[in-house]
Amino acid sequence: MYAVIKTGGKQYKVAVGEKIKVEQIAADVGQEIVIDQVLAVGNGAELKVGTPLVSGATVTATVVAHGKHDKVRIFKMRRRKHYQKRQGHRQAFTEIQIGAVNG
Numbered sequence: 001m002y003a004v005i006k007t008g009g010k011q012y013k014v015a016v017g018e019k020i021k022v023e024q025i026a027a028d029v030g031q032e033i034v035i036d037q038v039l040a041v042g043n044g045a046e047l048k049v050g051t052p053l054v055s056g057a058t059v060t061a062t063v064v065a066h067g068k069h070d071k072v073r074i075f076k077m078r079r080r081k082h083y084q085k086r087q088g089h090r091q092a093f094t095e096i097q098i099g100a101v102n103g
Contacts (some may be wrong), residue, residue, distance in 0.1 A: 003101045004040040005059050006025065011039060014098045024092040027063045032099070035059040041103040057103025061096040068092050069075060 002015040008023025027033050038057035040049045048054055074087040 001041070001043045001057070001101050003038050003042070003057065003059050003103065005076065006033050006037040006039055007035055014025070014059060016098055016101060019095060019097045021069075021093045021095050023094070025063065025094045026094075026102045029063050029065060031063050033061050033063060033096070035061060039063075041101065044054070054103055059098060060100040061098050064091070064097050066094050075081060 002013060004011055007025070011021070012020055012022065014020060016071075026031065030068050035055075036058050038054045038059060039050055039052065041044040041054055041057050048057075050057070050090065068090040069092075071088045071090050074085075076087075077083065
């Protein structure tokens with residue numbers, strides 16, 4: 001059984017036991033969270049698609065860790081204008097493990 005969930009403005013296809021990295025969620029490590037924005041639920045050949053959400057469907061997950069992705073380097077330059085700008089960014093993430101797909 002799998003589900004397509006929406007969190008942090010992105011969509012993820014998840015199944016029980018998977019670990020995924022999502023946008024940072026305000027939850028402690030080890031805490032169980034419930035994601036209720038489920039767009040689709042599939043079980044073999046059967047697929048339930050919501051309009052836009054599947055009513056009554058939830059995904060239960062456990063927070064494994066918090067962290068930051070690798071640094072993305074931004075370099076802007078205008079030739080012949082003596083303009084250079086260097087910048088870096090590390091996006092924060094939360095790693096979650098999917099426990100159950102209900103729906």
